[in-house]
Amino acid sequence: MSLFITLRFLDVLDILLVAFLLYQLYLLIKGTVAFNIFIGLFLVYLFWLLVRALNMELLGSFMGQFIGVGILALIVVFQPEIRRFLLLIGSNPQVNRFLSIEQLFTSGKAKSASGQHLKMISRACENMAKTKTGALLVIAQNSELKDYIRTGEKINARISDALLETIFFKNTPLHDGAVIINRNKIAAARCIMPLTNKEDLNPLLGLRHRAAVGITENTDAFAIVVSEETGHISISQMGKLTQNISVIDLSNALENIIIDMDDAD
Known part of the structure; x- marks a missing residue:
């Protein structure tokens, strides 16, 4: 059995991308009510892990149903933040120039103001x-x-x-x-x-x-x-x-x- 973990370049890239996304998420929700909601959801998730570790089947089953719809709940609760994040990506001039999307939608339009x-x-x-x-x-x-x-x-x-x-x-x-x-x-x-x-x-x-x-x-x-x-x-x-x-x-x-x-x- 190998005592060393094989770390590929893609693994490092994967970690950096996740860290970047989490940091951007933090910037979006920092100072908003959504940040407190996120902390609450995180504590609920930790409590669920503790319940599972203690083999509390009834409570674990109940909370498992709640965690199971967690993605949908996150989309509903963090809808403004998700919208803002997508807007941040879609309105970036460098991204639009790279993908050549902007010209498809703004062709023939006047600029906002001269x-x-x-x-x-x-x-x-x-x-x-x-x-x-x-x-x-x-x-x-x-x-x-x-x-x-x-x-x-x-x-x-x-x-x-x-x-x-x-x-x-x-x-x-x-x-x-x-x-x-x-x-x-x-x-x-x-x-x-x-x-x-x-x-x-x-x-x-x-x-x-x-x-x-x-x-x-x-x-x-x-x-x-x-x-x-x-x-x-x-x-x-x-x-x-x-x-x-x-x-x-x-x-x-x-x-x-x-x-x-x-x-x-």
Whole structure:
């Protein structure tokens, strides 16, 4: 009998891939309610192993039925996290370029916004920040956000800094909710965005910030928030919120949207 374990290159690769997937899973559920649920399920699984080791047949049989539907339960419980993970893979420009999938679905489509329009968006955010006018702008990328556009008032107007500032002026009926920008147009205003379930966000943040994180968790959109209390500008992409950025940083982030989409084409 050999005292040494034969370790192949594929075995090492297998271990590294599993470790990478577990780490990505941890990043997705960290700071959310799903993390606590995962810990609970893991403890239940350990208890089931203990019951089996002690040959407790009745309890073991009962828990075995529960463990048997574990995969289905995981899909139901972690549906938002699974959706976010698949979105992370599917919206990666390098993956799309390698598989040449992007061109099949975006052929003939206009980019989310041109450079000139993005400058208008940046200028509007700067002016609203100075006057502490609360705002939430969502810029569509590969996903056109049609389901979210239906929740608001359709506008379909050309992008203008003056129009954006007018929409979010606190005495107008459209200032609540989000403005969605799609295909060089202000598609709709007063749109309802999903709120994030993250527990590690600053508790002082309002619904606009939570909606910005929520929509970027569920889609590949880019969100901009102007705080009504402080006038600070924040951005969110892929579920990550970056707070209190300068107008220059905002302009650079908006320019990266065009660069990323050009790389994916």
